[in-house]
Amino acid sequence: MSNKQVEVNIAGQAYRFAIAAENEAALLEAVSLVDGRMTRLKSGGGAKGVERVAVMAAISLASDLLAAQRKQQEEGAIPVDAVRARIRELNERADEALRQYAHVGTDAPAARS
Template sequence: MSEVKGLDVAIMGREFRVACPEDEQEALLASVDYLDRKMREIRDSGKVIGVERIAIMAALNITHELLNTRIAGSFDIGEFKSRIGSMQAQIEQAMADQDDLF
């Protein structure tokens, strides 16, 4: 298990300290970059004013993207992880069976 450390990030010029395992820092930074870009796009459109409203609109847009990806692509990350785990168990069982042959 990776050690959890504080990581300083900036979103729309505001600094935040976020607890994050070391092995997930790269993914967190990518997420921060994505959120920052989405929020700036909304702010720059001029249709939404106020950081709180911009954050809510960004959250709604990102959630909409996620749900559309799941529905349109029939892709569910939880199901995907479950299937990978099942395949891994089957491979490990097959390898164990092969060890018994020799």
């Protein structure tokens, strides 16, 4: 698996990344997000200098990420392990019930000669 050279433009600066080909779409999506945030901050007039805008964009994006994580925690993430354990338990109970009642309805009438 070889790396691919990808050149992108963020806030008027060219950057080159060496990434695996399958990660290119994710990189381009991230670049678009960062570039958009930096452009918005820069055009707002509140920040001057690429480094300052980059730091402000990073903090803004981190804040968005943390807010999304808090929201997910408040809404209650699905406890996957608990769900799997419950499914196993229900399967075991169903299997036991099938074993207990497997003979019901299987008594065929005696064949007449």
